[in-house]
Amino acid sequence: MTINRQILLVSRPKGEPTLENFHLAAPELPELGEGQVLVRNFYLSLDPYMRGRMSDTKSYAPPQPLDTVMIGATVGEVIESRHPDWQPGDAVTAMFGWQEYGISDGSNLRRLHDARVPMSAYLGAAGMPGVTAWYGLNRIIAPKAGETVAVSAASGAVGGVVGQLAKRAGCRVIGIAGGEQKCAYVVEALGFDACVDYKAGNLDDALHAVAPDGIDGHFENVGGDVLDAVMRNLNPHSRIALCGMISGYNGKPIPMKHPALLLTNRVRLEGFIVSEHMDVWPQALKALTDAVATGELRYRETIAQGIESAPAAFLGLLKGENFGKQLVRLV
Amino acid sequence: MTINRQILLVSRPKGEPTLENFHLAAPELPELGEGQVLVRNFYLSLDPYMRGRMSDTKSYAPPQPLDTVMIGATVGEVIESRHPDWQPGDAVTAMFGWQEYGISDGSNLRRLHDARVPMSAYLGAAGMPGVTAWYGLNRIIAPKAGETVAVSAASGAVGGVVGQLAKRAGCRVIGIAGGEQKCAYVVEALGFDACVDYKAGNLDDALHAVAPDGIDGHFENVGGDVLDAVMRNLNPHSRIALCGMISGYNGKPIPMKHPALLLTNRVRLEGFIVSEHMDVWPQALKALTDAVATGELRYRETIAQGIESAPAAFLGLLKGENFGKQLVRLV
Numbered sequence: 001m002t003i004n005r006q007i008l009l010v011s012r013p014k015g016e017p018t019l020e021n022f023h024l025a026a027p028e029l030p031e032l033g034e035g036q037v038l039v040r041n042f043y044l045s046l047d048p049y050m051r052g053r054m055s056d057t058k059s060y061a062p063p064q065p066l067d068t069v070m071i072g073a074t075v076g077e078v079i080e081s082r083h084p085d086w087q088p089g090d091a092v093t094a095m096f097g098w099q100e101y102g103i104s105d106g107s108n109l110r111r112l113h114d115a116r117v118p119m120s121a122y123l124g125a126a127g128m129p130g131v132t133a134w135y136g137l138n139r140i141i142a143p144k145a146g147e148t149v150a151v152s153a154a155s156g157a158v159g160g161v162v163g164q165l166a167k168r169a170g171c172r173v174i175g176i177a178g179g180e181q182k183c184a185y186v187v188e189a190l191g192f193d194a195c196v197d198y199k200a201g202n203l204d205d206a207l208h209a210v211a212p213d214g215i216d217g218h219f220e221n222v223g224g225d226v227l228d229a230v231m232r233n234l235n236p237h238s239r240i241a242l243c244g245m246i247s248g249y250n251g252k253p254i255p256m257k258h259p260a261l262l263l264t265n266r267v268r269l270e271g272f273i274v275s276e277h278m279d280v281w282p283q284a285l286k287a288l289t290d291a292v293a294t295g296e297l298r299y300r301e302t303i304a305q306g307i308e309s310a311p312a313a314f315l316g317l318l319k320g321e322n323f324g325k326q327l328v329r330l331v
Numbered sequence: 332m333t334i335n336r337q338i339l340l341v342s343r344p345k346g347e348p349t350l351e352n353f354h355l356a357a358p359e360l361p362e363l364g365e366g367q368v369l370v371r372n373f374y375l376s377l378d379p380y381m382r383g384r385m386s387d388t389k390s391y392a393p394p395q396p397l398d399t400v401m402i403g404a405t406v407g408e409v410i411e412s413r414h415p416d417w418q419p420g421d422a423v424t425a426m427f428g429w430q431e432y433g434i435s436d437g438s439n440l441r442r443l444h445d446a447r448v449p450m451s452a453y454l455g456a457a458g459m460p461g462v463t464a465w466y467g468l469n470r471i472i473a474p475k476a477g478e479t480v481a482v483s484a485a486s487g488a489v490g491g492v493v494g495q496l497a498k499r500a501g502c503r504v505i506g507i508a509g510g511e512q513k514c515a516y517v518v519e520a521l522g523f524d525a526c527v528d529y530k531a532g533n534l535d536d537a538l539h540a541v542a543p544d545g546i547d548g549h550f551e552n553v554g555g556d557v558l559d560a561v562m563r564n565l566n567p568h569s570r571i572a573l574c575g576m577i578s579g580y581n582g583k584p585i586p587m588k589h590p591a592l593l594l595t596n597r598v599r600l601e602g603f604i605v606s607e608h609m610d611v612w613p614q615a616l617k618a619l620t621d622a623v624a625t626g627e628l629r630y631r632e633t634i635a636q637g638i639e640s641a642p643a644a645f646l647g648l649l650k651g652e653n654f655g656k657q658l659v660r661l662v
Binding site: 052059060223227236242243244245248253254255256257258259260262263264265266267268269270271272273276 | 383390391554558567573574575576579584585586587588589590591593594595596597598599600601602603604607
């Protein structure tokens with residue numbers, strides 16, 4: 001008899017989410033049926049989009065029903081199989097959510113092929129966050145060599161990939177991150193040309209100082225004051241890939257201060273969610289996995305230990321307390 | 332000896348422009364030089380973009396220098412020529428600005444070919460405003476038959492064309508205009524499916540009532556509260572052609588209240604100015620001129636009389652006092 005500890009969403013946040021919105025349950029695993037696969041999850045991915053699912057306001061995805069296991073991507077290993085295609089020891093990624101085990105009929109499992117790539121990277125640079133970066137940069141910003149590209153939440157799972165891909169495309173790359181330590185990492189470890197600390201005040205002038213010729217492409221993960229400051233530094237015909245607006249996820253809508261700049265600079269702004277662009281995933285994942293395998297693409301992880309730590313780690317992610325990709329290790 | 336009355340910009344507005352920003356001058360026309368053409372301007376076009384040129388803040392065009400003739404498109408007739416290609420009686424359009432005559436070396440004159448089209452239409456539906464509508468609708472919104480398209484300033488020179496072209500593309504078309512009279516015109520004369528009066532209050536609900544399935548494409552001429560209300564009614568994957576934001580031209584920037592909707596609905600928003608897309612002009616002008624000639628494309632004009640009336644007519648345009656294309660007749 002195996003206990004499968006899991007985190008349920010039990011109430012919807014009013015404003016900022018709290019630990020009380022979650023509940024740790026510990027049901028027994030059922031017996032495997034014919035054609036089923038049992039996976040032990042090694043890592044759970046925590047991502048900002050999960051905040052949207054907690055609320056029942058209209059968003060790009062339906063709200064998660066109450067009293068169900070929180071949604072989320074996982075990586076792990078098959079430990080029992082009654083399915084001919086899957087054997088114990090197979091490494092897989094899936095969307096099993098915030099729990100220690102998952103049972104599947106095999107249809108929603110993806111095999112992890114490249115042994116050079118750490119399993120956890122399939123939840124980050126070589127997974128959904130990486131593809132998100134790839135899509136927004138290549139399909140929306142589409143930067144030309146010599147252009148200046150900015151990205152907010154630059155030390156995060158998505159932002160770090162955006163900047164490194166933009167550097168490889170021949171761009172000048174400006175990061176925006178919270179705090180000196182994250183900024184130093186973005187420049188020294190990830191190779192950005194500069195990084196400005198949005199907590200240091202006067203982001204507008206700071207951006208102008210490091211991007212005196214203006215910004216041609218911007219990848220937005222934060223919104224609010226950060227986006228306002230970037231907009232004051234945009235060049236004509238610049239492009240904004242609108243990926244996230246984490247600064248406003250917990251409260252009232254944060255206005256955009258000067259939308260007329262979108263007109264005067266003839267900006268193209270595009271909101272997107274990467275799960276609607278499945279056609280690019282194979283191409284993007286191949287490029288990203290190869291780049292992680294060769295060490296060209298670097299990343300950092302913040303790892304919480306144990307399923308019981310997931311709610312607090314998620315609340316920290318929403319406040320920017322993580323540094324790089326936020327994971328929960330389950331083994 | 333001929334006097335060429337003209338309107339100069341003599342000071343920059345602080346907030347709302349006033350009559351004092353303009354000065355009526357009355358210089359003599361010089362003798363025509365070899366290779367020159369003298370044009371009598373019959374109509375002057377007044378357009379919202381001129382407000383931007385009056386200020387010296389950064390915009391998509393450089394500010395107009397003080398003590399020079401206000402910029403503007405004109406139509407008229409050659410009355411004297413020392414250029415082999417041009418003869419008295421030739422009907423032309425040009426950018427002579429706010430004055431009764433213009434002298435040219437011929438390089439910036441465009442011949443008006445289609446005798447079925449009234450001269451003034453070359454400043455409206457068959458001119459820059461028409462091409463503006465054509466570009467934003469076809470190249471940015473790119474509507475599919477059956478989609479719902481909204482347009483603000485729907486009775487204006489641009490908006491009226493947007494809606495009629497969208498109808499011809501098989502769309503349900505919603506206008507937004509100021510006042511019952513303009514709304515009635517948009518529906519009855521231009522054939523829109525519905526029009527909501529932004530002055531009647533609760534634009535959000537009014538839009539929902541006439542577009543219960545949501546808005547797929549929006550052509551924005553106004554900004555501010557109008558854009559906010561449209562954004563609350565957008566469908567996923569909708570497109571916004573950002574052409575003008577006249578509601579904010581005279582004062583402080585008007586914020587966009589809920590920019591996160593651009594993300595949650597995966598909206599593509601694009602600011603544009605039609606003079607940067609000269610490649611589409613021949614194709615667009617041909618389609619528009621033909622449609623005006625056959626009566627398929629309808630429009631309305633508000634005509635002020637005499638160059639001295641131009642400043643007041645322009646101030647009225649900024650307040651929405653015109654009804655359809657605002658012109659000044661100079662003959």
